[in-house]
Amino acid sequence: MQYTLSYIQPENHYIAIEILVENIDAPAIDLQLPAWRPGRYELANFAKNMTRLFAFDRQGNQLQVNKLKKDRWQIQTAGNASIVVKYMYYAQQMDAGGSWMDEKQLYVNFINCMLYVEGRLFEECHVKLILLADYQIACGLEEKEKHVLYAKDYYQLVDSPMIASNALVHKTYQLAATTFHIWVQGEADSLNWPQILTDFKKFSAVQMKMMGGFPCPDYHFLLHWLPFQHYHGVEHQNSTVITLGPASQADTLYPELLGISSHELFHTWNVIRIRPAELLPYDFTRENYFTTGFVAEGITTYYGDLFLARAGVFSTEAYFAELSQTLNRHFMVANQASLSLLESSFDLWLDGYTAGAPGRKVSIYHKGALTALILDLELRQLTNDARSLDDVMRYLWQHFGPMEKGYTLVDYKKAVATVAGKDYTQYFEECIEGTSSLENRLKQALSYVGCVLQTQPNEQNPGNLIVQVVLNPNRSAEAAIHLQNWIGNKGK
Template identity: 30%
Template sequence: MMIYYKISPCNPAAHLFSIELTIDSPDPNGQELYLPTWIPGSYLIREFAKNIVSIAAKSSAGAVLLRKLDKARWQAEAVAGALTVTYTVYAYDLSVRGAYLDTERGFFNGTSVFLAVAGYEECPCRVQIVAPADTRWRVATTLKPAQVDVAAFGEYQAENYDELIDHPVEMADFSVIRFEACGVPHRLVVSGRHQADLTRVANDLRRICEYQIQFFGSPAPFKEYVFLTLVVGDGYGGLEHRASTALICKRSDLPLPHEVEIKPGYLQFLGLCSHEYFHSWNVKRIKPAVYAPYDLQQENYSRLLWAFEGITSYYDDLTLVRSGLINQQTYLDLLSQTITSVERGQGRLVQTLEDASFDAWVKYYRQDENSPNALVSYYTKGALFALCLDLTIRQKTGGEKSLDDVMRALWLRFGLSFEQAKLGVAEDEWEKIAQQVTGLDLSCLFDLGLRSTTELPLRSLLLELGIEWQQRAASSSADKGGWQEGLKSSNSSLGVKTVAETSGVKLTHVFTNGAAQLAGLAAGDVLLAWNGLRLTNANLEQFISSSLVGERVEIHAFRRDELMQFELFVQAAPLDTVGLKAPATLEVGFLKA
């Protein structure tokens, strides 16, 4: 049986998609329908059904009663013959996770717009994408076309519902650059106003793609690949799919035609592309057993996100240096910043990597003012653990084995085909395979890195390679880490993060046992005065740096609408900033392809 969908941008000004779903042979007991509550790759219940504005059903006999069963499920009364369900979806989520529609652009993930037909999820699907009134628009997607026009509007097909929702769709008057990597057609599709040198971007992406395809071995796990990129004034994000990725970046991140160097924003964008592309293997095919298949109605808990997001985060920047896009020291600067981001959170001393993975649904994706004190990122600390694992394997095998070998073994066992991917990696299986492949007993390292909050042995492992490690205080609030010649560190600290407020300085985060917390200040407080002098975001850093450690300061602040006074004692700035440097003559082995 074929499941039919028709989606139309019926009212772009009101951000409404209209969808028509037809089921030729519905469940004779009454067909159940549901919309996913989350999207694979983003581990948070997002309640996409909240955006369904109206819904109705009919058959050849007329209107059909739809009974809502819960927040995301409906059941139609039993009918003879075909059942047609029509509904409208409000689409104004600019992120990569949902659906968006206005007069300039349309975008959707299938999880936001396509109701699943319970019991028929394995049936083939056909979807018609209807062109809007704006004739400039074209379609970009990796859904398999069945019959489309020159602008790619028309009919597409998918083998089942899982495939249908894993190919996002972009509709706009976009720019497109085509290139090949290891013989596979790729497209860079860019929506939004820009003046970027897309030829340069495509050439850089080609190097990333070719390295990663060669890393796992040809053929690539897709017949084509598309980078769907939205350019905005301020934004960042990415989400992986089986043959594409949806990306958001700042307009200023992309290189202009006259720019030659890789500026920080562009380096971040290339790292994002590298990350999402690596997911084509690690998480889209090699995946936790609990995701094989996904249960899109509820949380799918796994203690392995460190392996799928953390290891991917390790290889994203590693790809940039191994493919020759950046040099060795630039990579070490990026690694310094990753280490620094972990060092600055007290959560690393509270939450283990396995717990961080398991609790992603309620902690990582729902961060608040106390998150730096209570959680650690399985992305960043996961990447650092991956580096420790890689260096340990190389050291103990004399360079004969590495994490690369483990990843390739996982690919051969779990990823070569979607049939293999249906197996999924059991919760205890990743570690067993790593030890089988390397011939090493790595249990102590896994216990330390995954199931304890003990500091990782990263410093000693890097020093053994000849990489210098600099541990210092931050030089300013803008200091993200990296080697610093002629140290200019701040000597004093309040232990806070701030943002500018019209009346003063607002505390967004107050760190555990910092001067501000010990004084009784809290996140949300607006600092007004420092020893009777008006505070602004511009002069706070000056006040802190000119104060002596242990000095008493009188702080006036608003908590909500109440004026309060605090006695604060300035602390020494923590040595939570790391810089790495290797001698120019030193070739660091793990950075080589």
């Protein structure tokens, strides 16, 4: 598949896209635009941004196009072995999952706008970008020649967003055999680069140490440093896009930059490669229901800030402040929700990213992080710190990641039981499949590491709580050791 994207009249925000489809041996082919994007489990209707789709033979004769669904078209090939498809895509969505074109940059999440031929998802894809000569490209794909990107197949293509600009700021750091790239589009002068490179290297090293290396030879942080308030990140095969602002508040936002970057980096293992079976491979035409969203997002949310504490980037107090904020997002809103974490994972496709009906659902991010915290501390207490959630993640990585074999809920339960050395059904019944408050279980888990959960009623949401995790001033020397084992020697 050969795609061409043209940077023409950027002030209109329309990307001109052309696809050369060769080796056709059928009277008709179907073209599909993805209905959703990985990392955001809801239908996105990208086709609403498409216009003026036409098909031609190599001599320029127009071919018949029939629209089959809102995001699917059929081309009558008229016996041609190769055809050209042309259309326009409106790119004016500035977040980590969208696309944007203006006089300063071309930013594309290819999942938004690249049609594929049904049955040919595993063919190599080339993307030629018609850009200004001085534009540089930030992307996880290989650029074998100037302004031409290469992907081994469609799945890799749409999991590799790009920014093209003549104002990109580019920094790198090296850990073992992996080169990490930080690309910034926007007001990069406000950033403290020596501190960023030091801190990013620290939390990257901690993640690599826990997981036993890094799964790819290079990784790219693509940061839009925006002039307005914004916070969003999306994980990809060997990259992440982060949109953050306002840039004028760089110092205030720095903990947010660290937190979201650590979170997205851990997704390189958890969900990109340690993937629920229902998402392997992705079906881009419809909802891909799965019940383990609390593993994919909840565990990643828990570890994102914990890695920063283990790396010494966050102090213990700063880590507890972030942890308390995450827990409050659950306890202040959804402590008495009627749906379990398992049911809420399944219902991501229904209303997972909106407030929804009061008291109905829980967040796989917030309650998922809460249940990950409980499991981690309980495993540590059960084994006197010999095993933890770290071992569960390494088990999943070893058994499912490299083999590109998806895991099921049963597989995750088996991983937990294997690490615990005993049946752990009661945890799943109460924390994952149940709807009762986890306040008491959390208090008990925190006591093992010399911490207490301070609670007070939430007057605005009766039945819910306002919580804060703090160190117990009367903690024992033994609890202090457990705390150090949990957060790490540098997390003081």
